[in-house]
Amino acid sequence: MTKSDNRPRVAALVGPYLSGKTSLLEEILRQCEAIDRKGSVKDGNMVGDGSPEARARQMSTEMNIVSAPYLGDPWTFIDCPGSIDMLQDAHNALMVADAAVVVCEPGQARALTAAPILKFLDQHQIPHLIFINKMDTAEASVAETLDALQGLSDSPLVLREIPLRDGDDVTGHVDLVSERAFRWQEGKPSELMELPDSIRDRETAARTELLESLADFDDALLEKLLEDVVPQAGEVFEHLTKVLQDGKAVPVFFGSAEHGNGVRRLLKALRHEAPGPETTAQRLGEPVSGEAAARVFKTVHAGHAGKLSFARVWSGDIADGMATPQGRVSGLSKAFGQKTEKAATAGGGEVVALGRMDAVKTGDLVSASGKVKGMAWPPPLTPLFSMAVHAANRGDEVKMSGALAKIMEEDPSISHEHNPDTGEMLLWGQGEMHLLITLDRMKGKFHIDVDSERPQVPYKETIRKPTSQHARHKKQSGGHGEFGDVHLDIRPLARGEGFTFGDTITGGVVPKQYIPAVEAGVREYLVRGPLGFPVVDLSVTLTDGQYHNVDSSDMAFRKAAQQAMREGMPNCQPVLLEPICKVVISMPSEFTSRMQRLVSGRRGQIMGFDAKPGWAGWDEVLVQLPQSEMHDLVIELRSMTMGVGTFEWEFDHLQELMGKEADQVVALRAQAAQ
Numbered sequence: 001m002t003k004s005d006n007r008p009r010v011a012a013l014v015g016p017y018l019s020g021k022t023s024l025l026e027e028i029l030r031q032c033e034a035i036d037r038k039g040s041v042k043d044g045n046m047v048g049d050g051s052p053e054a055r056a057r058q059m060s061t062e063m064n065i066v067s068a069p070y071l072g073d074p075w076t077f078i079d080c081p082g083s084i085d086m087l088q089d090a091h092n093a094l095m096v097a098d099a100a101v102v103v104c105e106p107g108q109a110r111a112l113t114a115a116p117i118l119k120f121l122d123q124h125q126i127p128h129l130i131f132i133n134k135m136d137t138a139e140a141s142v143a144e145t146l147d148a149l150q151g152l153s154d155s156p157l158v159l160r161e162i163p164l165r166d167g168d169d170v171t172g173h174v175d176l177v178s179e180r181a182f183r184w185q186e187g188k189p190s191e192l193m194e195l196p197d198s199i200r201d202r203e204t205a206a207r208t209e210l211l212e213s214l215a216d217f218d219d220a221l222l223e224k225l226l227e228d229v230v231p232q233a234g235e236v237f238e239h240l241t242k243v244l245q246d247g248k249a250v251p252v253f254f255g256s257a258e259h260g261n262g263v264r265r266l267l268k269a270l271r272h273e274a275p276g277p278e279t280t281a282q283r284l285g286e287p288v289s290g291e292a293a294a295r296v297f298k299t300v301h302a303g304h305a306g307k308l309s310f311a312r313v314w315s316g317d318i319a320d321g322m323a324t325p326q327g328r329v330s331g332l333s334k335a336f337g338q339k340t341e342k343a344a345t346a347g348g349g350e351v352v353a354l355g356r357m358d359a360v361k362t363g364d365l366v367s368a369s370g371k372v373k374g375m376a377w378p379p380p381l382t383p384l385f386s387m388a389v390h391a392a393n394r395g396d397e398v399k400m401s402g403a404l405a406k407i408m409e410e411d412p413s414i415s416h417e418h419n420p421d422t423g424e425m426l427l428w429g430q431g432e433m434h435l436l437i438t439l440d441r442m443k444g445k446f447h448i449d450v451d452s453e454r455p456q457v458p459y460k461e462t463i464r465k466p467t468s469q470h471a472r473h474k475k476q477s478g479g480h481g482e483f484g485d486v487h488l489d490i491r492p493l494a495r496g497e498g499f500t501f502g503d504t505i506t507g508g509v510v511p512k513q514y515i516p517a518v519e520a521g522v523r524e525y526l527v528r529g530p531l532g533f534p535v536v537d538l539s540v541t542l543t544d545g546q547y548h549n550v551d552s553s554d555m556a557f558r559k560a561a562q563q564a565m566r567e568g569m570p571n572c573q574p575v576l577l578e579p580i581c582k583v584v585i586s587m588p589s590e591f592t593s594r595m596q597r598l599v600s601g602r603r604g605q606i607m608g609f610d611a612k613p614g615w616a617g618w619d620e621v622l623v624q625l626p627q628s629e630m631h632d633l634v635i636e637l638r639s640m641t642m643g644v645g646t647f648e649w650e651f652d653h654l655q656e657l658m659g660k661e662a663d664q665v666v667a668l669r670a671q672a673a674q
Contacts, residue, residue: 007276008074008349010312012093015103016113017082017643020133022048022060024103024257025079031264032075034068034336048079050338053440061437062410063089063298065310065335067351070267076351084116084643085434088381088413091120092297092362095284095378096312096351099244099274100128101266104149106140106254111148112588115644119615122154124378125247125283127275130157131266132254135170142254151617153250158213158240160251161265162206164199173254173262174199176207177236184261214239217248241273277349281314285375286365292316293367294352295374296360299409301445307409308353309360310335314374318346318354318366325370331355362412380412382648383428384634387435388456389416390425392449403446407438414438421458421534431634457628459665460577460654461529462537466491469568472546473560483551484560486510486518487544490568493537495654499526503542510545510557517554518542521561530570532669536577536654540565576662579627582652584620585637586612587645592619594640602629624652 013021025048026038039046044055048064060081067076078097080090094100100121104114121128132145142163150157164172164181172183172190181199182190195203211231215222218239224231231239243249251269255262281288286295294311302308311318320343322329333340333353346352360366363377391400404427408414414435415428429435435452442448468489475482493500501519503510510518522540529535545560583604585595592609599606604625612618625633630649637645657665 006073007278008076008347008351009098009270009274009276010076010078010096010280010349010351011270011274012078012080012090012097012100013103014080014090014094014100014117015082016105016110016117017059017084019082019103019105019110019113020257021079021082021103022046022064024101024131024133024263025064025066025077027257027260027263028070028077028267029066029068030260031267032068032070034066047337052444053437056440057437059083061086063093064337065298065351066337067334068336070271073271074350075270078351083433084638084646085429085431085437087116087430088411089298090117091378091381092412094120094124094126095375096280096295096297097126098277098280099270100126101270102128102130103133103257104130104145105134106132106137106142106145108144108148109642111145111152112642113644114149115152115588115618116646118149118152119154123614127244127247128250129244129266129269130250130252131262132252133257135163135254136256136259136261140170142252146252149252154616155248155250156213156216158210158243158249158251159206160210160240160253160269161262162199162203163254164196170254173265174203175265176203176210177240178233179203179207182265184255184259187260189264190261211236213249214243217243217246237272244273245275245279277312277314287315287367287372287374289315291368291372292318292322293365293372293374294318294346294354295377296354296362296364296366299360299362300353301406301410303445305340306330306356307358308333308340308355309357309362309364309366310351310353311366313346313348313350313352315348315372316368317348318352320344322368324357324366324368326359326364326366327357329354329357361409381430383413383415383430384647385431385435386426386428386455386631387452388422388424388454389427389439389450389452392451396448399446400442400448400450403442403448406446407441411438419455419458422456424455426455427452431638432632454631457665458579459533459657459669460536460579461531461533461574462495462535462577462654463490463492463569463572463574465571465573467568467571468543469564469571471560471564471567473556473563474551475556481548481551482553482556482559483546483548484514484553484556484558485546486542486557486560486564488522488561488564488568489541489543490565490572491539491541492572493539495537497537499523499536500539501541502539505542505545509547510542511547511552514547514552514554514557515542517557518545518561520554521558522565524558525562525565525569530574531576531666532673533576535569535574538572576657576665577654578657578665580652580655581625581627581630581649583623583625583630583633583647583649585623585645585647586615586618586620587637587641589617589619591641591645592621595621595623598636598640599623599625602626602633604629625649626655626657627651
């Protein structure tokens, strides 16, 4: 077996929701002798998932960072949330990890849920292993799971062990490299046993398949196999190490984290085969030598401890008090779940929290000079779901803005914006659960109650026929009065042309200095038309008017223009416009046939579909959907695609809305205005 790399290394535990990553972390820490006994999700006493939001939902809601040695080698394990809503944390952790352990449940159906994370690993060429968890269940099948996972992975999967069974129960495994059999023991190391005769043929076939897979990447090994020369175990381990570190193949292990089965074998594979920090830095294009430099991959606002920027050190030594252009490092600490322990320095490969560096963001490369260059940090995930939010207590509006800024530092896949059409503050995220957790954090961490509701749709309105309208604003109040008289031509424009204003005034019937006031009055009216919505796609021309030498003013002509619009617009056959979005839906091909029902049920139209580029077995469906039907699209899509379907969208055009739907929209608008 290859010698382990004893420099500090990082392994990220990733995989779908409910696959058992946090339970695996507990078992890893037990075998590292970092904890005496394992906690449980039910009891809420695990090292990971210590936040109130995680414990309330009994699920991971943020990454858990734990540093602990294994057999003398320093390791940092990062347990990432499995929910697709919290995928950003997994992406950030993987960008600093030496290797990833993809944890999944057995079975063809459940394997599909690992597709998004496997694709990310392949795209970024991140070395990874697969651990099929929960193999203590009767229906567990390694072969079926392996076949299903291979269909999702660009890299070939290499089975490293086969199961030993007693009836339907998996009771141990056979290592295909050493050809030794092990019987699992609850909470104890596996017991070496004699290889059963009943499994020898299957073991021989599986080992041959393993060697043939490795020979695809090594001509010397291929030559040996062709000559029927059996390679020694040590040589096979060297080949496995190389293909893992080069990202050419993915070893597959199995076991049960809950019962401690197969985890020691997984840890040994990581210890001997995972690349070290220098290899990882070279793969990523990060600095490998020179001055101190560290990549920030997670930001946490930790109450009295202030802002913590978790970073992986790539070169040099980071010291407490070190000055950088981004600020001074005010404290160093290492994480063990929710707990931190102070450190004086951190060297290459280590993961450490940099204290109170307020100017530093997730993805930044912190260095002594600020001139060190590294990789381009990937952009955050595109938001898919929104809520309209406002502080329950109006006096907390300013505090809410500050808290949102900190929330977005902690999770870059969250964003917010002020919608000028509806006047609402919109909070954007990856799904409903994502935003509900965010609101819980606002209340628990920042003590701000936030009310939320479904966002309004930015409907518009336009006109179908032209009209001419005369209006006079006249008011006497004992001194100077108010006088403005205008004749306006109002005409519809083609869709998308917006608003234009002009005049055909001759002879000075309306002095030039008052014409801008007429335009201002028209624009003020267009904010809310006869149906209650902003008016678009029309032109207004000032054709005639009158003025008074003493009583005319900008204000008078502005009011006259508003009156003309108010009286003339209802005669122009106003019509409601709803925004239509262009949506590209991505999902496994087996679910494509269901898209017709989803789209037609939302008043949408399928424009076409094709294979998704670079995603074997996936399709893209191009759709046009009303924005009013977009709000919970991600929820229904994930429900029908086992959580893996997603989409991209953008505004496309405005389209007339008539009939019952339009009447309901207008009625609700009028009711809200009362």
